[in-house]
Structure formats: structure tokens, C-alpha cells
Amino acid sequence: MIDRLTAALKHARADYVEIRLERTWSAAVTYRGRRLEAATASEDQGGFVRALTRGGGWGTVSFTSLERLEAMVARAGELSRAVRLDPPIRLADVPPQRAEALLDLDGDVRGVPLAEKKRLLEAYNGEMLAVSDRIVDTLATYRDEVSEYWYVNSEGTVLHELRPEVTLSGTAVARRDGTIEKGLESLGLRRGWRSVQDRAAGFREAAARAVRLLDAPRVVGGTYPVILDPELAGVFIHEAFGHLSEADFVYENPQAREMMTLGRRFGTPALTVGDNGAAPGLRGTLPYDDEGTPTQDTILIKDGILVGRLHSRETAAAMGERPTGNARAVSFRHPPIVRMTNTYIANGQGTFDDLIRDVKLGVYACGAFGGQTMLENFSFTAAYGYMIRDGGVAELVKDVVLAGNLFQTLARIDRIAGDFRWNQMGGGCGKGGQYPLPVTEGAPHVRIEEALIGGDVAP
Amino acid sequence: MIEALLDRARRRADGGADALWRRVERTTVAFEWGRLKAAGAAEEAGVNLRVRHRGRVGVAGSTAADATPDEVVARALASAELGEEVDLRFPGPAPLPAIAVCSDRAADASLDALIALGRGLLARLEPLERHGCRVNVTVERETAETRVANTAGAAAAYRSTSVGVSAEAWRIAGDDVLVIGDAWDGTDLPDANVLAGLAASLEQRLRPALRVVAPPEGALPVVFTPAGLAALLLPVTQALSGKAVLQGISPLAGRVGEQAFAAAFSLADDPLCAGRSASRPVDDECTPSRPLALVERGVVRAFIYDLETAARARTESTGHGQRGIFGKPVPGYTNLILGAPPGSGGAPAPAPALGGGLLGQVTDGLLVDELIGVGQGNVIGGTFSHPVALAYRVERGEVTGRVKDAAVAGDAYELWRRIGGFGSDGRWTGSRYAPSVLVDGVAVARR
Numbered sequence: 001m002i003d004r005l006t007a008a009l010k011h012a013r014a015d016y017v018e019i020r021l022e023r024t025w026s027a028a029v030t031y032r033g034r035r036l037e038a039a040t041a042s043e044d045q046g047g048f049v050r051a052l053t054r055g056g057g058w059g060t061v062s063f064t065s066l067e068r069l070e071a072m073v074a075r076a077g078e079l080s081r082a083v084r085l086d087p088p089i090r091l092a093d094v095p096p097q098r099a100e101a102l103l104d105l106d107g108d109v110r111g112v113p114l115a116e117k118k119r120l121l122e123a124y125n126g127e128m129l130a131v132s133d134r135i136v137d138t139l140a141t142y143r144d145e146v147s148e149y150w151y152v153n154s155e156g157t158v159l160h161e162l163r164p165e166v167t168l169s170g171t172a173v174a175r176r177d178g179t180i181e182k183g184l185e186s187l188g189l190r191r192g193w194r195s196v197q198d199r200a201a202g203f204r205e206a207a208a209r210a211v212r213l214l215d216a217p218r219v220v221g222g223t224y225p226v227i228l229d230p231e232l233a234g235v236f237i238h239e240a241f242g243h244l245s246e247a248d249f250v251y252e253n254p255q256a257r258e259m260m261t262l263g264r265r266f267g268t269p270a271l272t273v274g275d276n277g278a279a280p281g282l283r284g285t286l287p288y289d290d291e292g293t294p295t296q297d298t299i300l301i302k303d304g305i306l307v308g309r310l311h312s313r314e315t316a317a318a319m320g321e322r323p324t325g326n327a328r329a330v331s332f333r334h335p336p337i338v339r340m341t342n343t344y345i346a347n348g349q350g351t352f353d354d355l356i357r358d359v360k361l362g363v364y365a366c367g368a369f370g371g372q373t374m375l376e377n378f379s380f381t382a383a384y385g386y387m388i389r390d391g392g393v394a395e396l397v398k399d400v401v402l403a404g405n406l407f408q409t410l411a412r413i414d415r416i417a418g419d420f421r422w423n424q425m426g427g428g429c430g431k432g433g434q435y436p437l438p439v440t441e442g443a444p445h446v447r448i449e450e451a452l453i454g455g456d457v458a459p
Numbered sequence: 460m461i462e463a464l465l466d467r468a469r470r471r472a473d474g475g476a477d478a479l480w481r482r483v484e485r486t487t488v489a490f491e492w493g494r495l496k497a498a499g500a501a502e503e504a505g506v507n508l509r510v511r512h513r514g515r516v517g518v519a520g521s522t523a524a525d526a527t528p529d530e531v532v533a534r535a536l537a538s539a540e541l542g543e544e545v546d547l548r549f550p551g552p553a554p555l556p557a558i559a560v561c562s563d564r565a566a567d568a569s570l571d572a573l574i575a576l577g578r579g580l581l582a583r584l585e586p587l588e589r590h591g592c593r594v595n596v597t598v599e600r601e602t603a604e605t606r607v608a609n610t611a612g613a614a615a616a617y618r619s620t621s622v623g624v625s626a627e628a629w630r631i632a633g634d635d636v637l638v639i640g641d642a643w644d645g646t647d648l649p650d651a652n653v654l655a656g657l658a659a660s661l662e663q664r665l666r667p668a669l670r671v672v673a674p675p676e677g678a679l680p681v682v683f684t685p686a687g688l689a690a691l692l693l694p695v696t697q698a699l700s701g702k703a704v705l706q707g708i709s710p711l712a713g714r715v716g717e718q719a720f721a722a723a724f725s726l727a728d729d730p731l732c733a734g735r736s737a738s739r740p741v742d743d744e745c746t747p748s749r750p751l752a753l754v755e756r757g758v759v760r761a762f763i764y765d766l767e768t769a770a771r772a773r774t775e776s777t778g779h780g781q782r783g784i785f786g787k788p789v790p791g792y793t794n795l796i797l798g799a800p801p802g803s804g805g806a807p808a809p810a811p812a813l814g815g816g817l818l819g820q821v822t823d824g825l826l827v828d829e830l831i832g833v834g835q836g837n838v839i840g841g842t843f844s845h846p847v848a849l850a851y852r853v854e855r856g857e858v859t860g861r862v863k864d865a866a867v868a869g870d871a872y873e874l875w876r877r878i879g880g881f882g883s884d885g886r887w888t889g890s891r892y893a894p895s896v897l898v899d900g901v902a903v904a905r906r
Binding site for chain 2: 026028032033035036037038039040041042043044045046057058059060061062063064065066067075076079080082083084085089114115118136137173175178180181182221252253255256258259333335369370371372373374375376377378379380381399401403404405407452454
């Protein structure tokens, strides 16, 4: 295969060409309530070519018909020549890489019969349904894949990888009269079959929480000291800050560049944030990005000061900085764009109790149903929360929506505990129509001295 | 491919089969920050097969050109072996409605013509740069061939085209980020009026946004623009899916014939709208397309179903089966129409006034164009609370500036029971046609 790809590179008549090829075997099982909704095995394959000619822009082609590889490469060259661009696109130097990176499959999912995957999910789904007769519906999904991946470019990089992934998720819906509540469990790993065994407890807990939420009051909207659990803190740093640190947002926009000037203070000295595509065993981890750049740990905020950002080769060259291995594509259907990998808030000091000890009235926001940012504004829906009263965790509350302005909120993070953990969740990140990209987030408990909690927005 | 597949499937699956084959070619040109940056082509072909064997249903999909029919059928049968029993009946041959979904002009447009289209829009957006904006423009043209068939003898094939043009203006001043975007799509290439309309739409929303004012607070009248009413409509469309009814999570289940909304509220799904990319003569399961009234004058009329949800609910498919290459069909909307159908009030101006004439009724309130976090949380339950992404303060009938740091909240089902009026600015936002809507007593909070 490598020889065929290397030979095909010559057909572009371009200054720079890269070819990415993927063959993905995947299986998916879905339960809805007691009913198996689907159990399928699929095979997806295709390629992506990107070419750059002198004075031209990017020419890209994606395709599923591999037998026409040479024609696709030629087409990418033509498309690049059709885009006249001044000043031209430059790529930061990356030494040619040659690697055979077959990641540990941890029990190759391709060798496990579909019926066995069904049985596993049926058991986990059954755990949720058995929690209470208030559980009226569930959604449980199992998904696995192994992707064989080839990448070559005209600078001599040749990569061949085997990339495994497995995700499990469960949503339990509890209902009493008109009140409907949900509990969520999610697990995503760049591993295999062995890593999804013995996971029943998480599914039971999700269902039990949905039932408990039926009796929980809605949180009263207002501003509070807010403690984020590691899961929500991770989602927060990814959504609210991470996307701004992606250099494609700033590199050609002087106003954005000014806003994201290195050296600007973003938070208190307690705050350090980074993105580590090389962290072992996580879902966002890969040895190389989709431009053949080795991944690395990139510090973005150090002791409260903006010190770095995430780059592709193009954005790095445009800003005179170094590529960070963050050019990623969700599949062969898309070009690589600047993306996060495993984004984290670095560990602080002390315990969760230290964070709430002096809080008279506050909110402990846990888990995430979702989050969205519009640049400096964000909104996150916590899965559930607790009131904090007189330094202790008090009653369970629901409909906890955290909304705010990024800059104000980062500056108000005043305490960070020493209980860091990675959130090994499923789902994924979306950007520019590319979803779901496997990423991981990690954080310890984090305290925001004052934040707006929506929910029961009392008129 | 599809005939060979069904032929094999007929012999091996005792309950029949259906299949979809689709080949899509897409050409995209992207202008980043005012410069043409990239041109891309994508082509994809794949097949999706569903079989019913011993009462159980299974599916398989493949994009691999070298996958043999026997392999795909074997995978679908393996999937069916695990499946539950469904009394799924494949529809027989039926006449299809005549609807043109393909424009030769769009299909034949050259790369240079698409680039020229983008440049034309960029030129019209130049005035925005004087306000410190940077502009992104994307032009996308898609041509697709679709074939659907089943072992009951139904078969259909059609070609379709889709053209999308979008523009986004960014203005960053200090830590204030303002993004205003709009998009158009259709089966044919847009004419000069469309481009002028897009440019006018961006400029119209940019000018009053340059001034930031304090948000009001309390239970207030709020005008939701055609784009801004997504948060109000999403719970309703989720609840009107037959799938949600089957799951027991639709608050509208069992309420057909009941007055659930204000009499001004009507909602329909129309797969036969001329010129719309979401239109098609037949759904992805061989059911002929037909318009469907979902809510008429506030009364719930129907839910959407595909073959499987219909079989489970012991009703008929409404022709809303949608399927991709992988996975099984699911019920999905085509063109959603809120209120009076397009064209019924004469041709609208290229860029009608913001709020569609409803602002005059607002003494102090908001005009909401975009909210953050729509679709998150417990959507189908109807309650929502979203910070604003783009909203304006309205005082004594006039827009006085943009508000930030405000959130709106409410219960969508309840708000649709007290509509203060519809605007005269009905337009398409993606595949949804709607005018602006005035709702009284929406909770507005500021921080």
C-alpha cells in the first residue's frame, strides 16, 4: 500500500502533496428501553488528498473509490492551481517521519462476535432498567472501531498506524407524571474489548441519579460561588478556552491576534492549562497528527499567563511559531484543521473540602449534559448539582446551567484542588462540520468565586 | 449494485429487503478572511441494505467498492439475527409526485463559476469591512444520485442538486466578539437578489449591534427572528416524531385532535417545496413524498413516521424515512413550515425589516436572533434557559442596541400557547420556513 501511495504522489504536479487513506471496521449496538434498536457491523474506507502549488491555495479531494487514486491526486493539484493566492500558504518545517505505529488493541474488537457485544450492552442496559420502575426509558450504545491508517507526503513522511477506539454510553430517563429527568454514563477509550468489561456500576449510578433528580428542586438562578467537578471543569476548559487557543481562529485576524496575545494574563497564578496529544492511553492520543507532525504536550496558560497555542503547519508558519501536532481530521472525508487532543487544567493543591470550607452559599456543579461557546460567551448544562451551605455539600438540585463570559470566568477561578483526573468520556468535539473527533479532557475540582447559574430564571 | 443486492437478499431473507444506494459529489470553495483559500472536491458512494428474516430486521452498509453483494447480505443477516421482531412491510410500487430537485445549471456550474459566485458575495459584503469586520464566505455545490428499491417491487431513482452559500462577519473589539452570519440554500444557483439579500441581512443586523446596551430584566415581550426561534421549535419537532411517541417521552403523545397551542400556530412538513434542497419525490424507504400537516391552528394533527416506527406504532409511514450509508433509517423532517406557507403573502422584500413589523408592539423587550446552547439538556421537556449569542434591546418599538450577558428562559409549549403575533418576514433558515414570532412574558435575566 505504501509503495502505491508514494508512487501516486507524483501525479499532482504540485509543490506539496499528502495522501491519507483509512480503512475502518466498526460495530455498533444500540438499546432503547428493553428493545435492541440496532446491531450492525460496517466497513468504511476512503482517502483524502491535499495539494499545494506555488501561488495557489489548498486543493483537496476526498473519495471512496480507491481504484482511482492517481486521478484523485491529479485533481487535487488542479484544484490548487485554480485558487490563486497572494501571499501564498507556507508550511512550517517538520522533519520527515517514518513510523509503523500499531497501537495496543487491548483485545482486538474485530475478533469479538457481534452477538457478544450485544450481550455486554444488554447487561449494562439491564442494570439501568433494574434500578427502579421510575426508569421509563433508556438509551445505551456500544461502539467500537479499528482504523488502519496510512499517511504519506511529498516531503518523505510515511506513516502506517492501527488506531482502536471503543465507547460505551448510557442515558437513563426517569419519569413521574410530567417530570422527566435524565442520568448519563459515558466512557470512551483508545483501547479495545478488555477495557469495557466490568462497567456496570457506572450505568447503575446514572439511573439512580435520574430517579433522585425527580425529587430534586430546580436550582434558583443567580450568582454564586461555583465549584466545578473534574468532569465539568474539563468540559469548561475545552469549550470555553480551548477553542480560542486554536491558532486558525487568530492567525489571519489581527483583532483576534491582539485578543490572544501571548503574555496576556488570563487567570490567577493558580491556573495552568495545556493540551497533551502524547499523554498515554487517552482517547485524544495519537503518535502523529494528520499532517504527520509528532504530538506533544503544549502548555497554553502557565501560572495564569497565556504562553502558547495549538497549531497546524500552516498556522505555525503564518505566526512564526512551532507546529504542535494539532492538525486533525475526523475522517478521510475532511481536511485536517487545528483541533484539541487531551486538554487539561493542571493539578492544584488541597482537597475538595478545602474548596468549599469557606463557602456559605454556593453551587457544586457536576457532570455535563452539554456545552456550547460563542467565543467569549459560553453555556454549560451540568448533569446535576448540589447546593453548598455553610461549608458543606447540601441538597441535590437540577437544571444547573452555567453561563458566562470566558475572560471574567477564568479570572475568577480562585482555587484549584489537587485531585486531577482525566474524564474518559465518549462523544467528541465538533468544529467546522467535523464531528465527533475523539478528545479527552481532564481537570481537578475548580472553584469560581462568582458565576451565573441559570436554571430557574425567576422573572 | 442495488439490484444485485436485492436479488441476493430475496433468496436469503424470507421477509424481504430494501436498499438505498447514493453517490454524492460535492465541490466547495472557501474564502477565509476575505481571501479565496481552498477549493475542495469530495465524492462518496455507498449502499445501505436492510433485510427482514424470521421476523427480525437487520442492516448493513458499505462504502467499500470491492464489497461483494454476498458480503453485505451476510452482514445484514447477522445483524437481523440479533434484532427484535418487527412487523415491517415494504411498500409496493406507487406513483411518485412530480417534483424537480435537480438543476442542470447548478450541476454543470464550473469551479470558476462557483468561485465567481463567492467573489460576488464578498464584493457585496465590503461595506462591512468599514465597520471593522472580517468576512468568511463558503460556496458549496452538491450533486447526488439516489436509488431506492425493495423486494416488494418499488423502485425509484432521482438526481438532485443542492447549492449553499454562507457568509459570516467577525468583529473583535477588545474582548467583545461579534459574529453575524447568514446562509442560503436551494437546488439552483442563487441569483443576484439572493446575494444582495444575504449582504443586506448581515448589514442590517450588524449596524444596531455596534452599540452595546444594558439588557432589560423580568417577564418581557420577546421577538424571536426566524433564526432565533430554534429554541422554541426544537422541543415541538422532537415531540412530533413518532419515535419519541414510541419511547414514551413525547409530551404531545396521545393528543392528536387536541388544542395544544395557540390558534395562530400551524406547523407542516413539506417534501415537495419547489427549489428546496431537502425536497425529494420519495423518501429513503420507497414511500412517496407528500406534505403533512403536523399542527393546524394549534391542534395536533400528526406525527412523522418511517417504516419501522410506523410498524411498531401500528400506523402507516408518513414518508419520513431517512437513511445514511451506515445504520438504519430514522424518521426525519424535510422542509418544516411554520405559519403560512412560503409564497402565500406575495414575494417578500430581499431583506425585510428586523422583527418583521412586530417591534412596534414592544415597549421594552428583546429581539433574539441567536441563543447559545440550543439542543442541550432536556430539550423535549420544553423548558429552556439560554444565554443570548445575538440579541438586541427594543425600546418603544425601536432597536436601541445589542445586549450581551443576558439569558432567556421559559417553557416552549407554554410560550406557543400565547403567541403575540407573527411577522411579515417569513424566510428559509436552512430547511425551516418561519417568520419572526412575538411572545409575551418571556423570562429575561441579566448577569
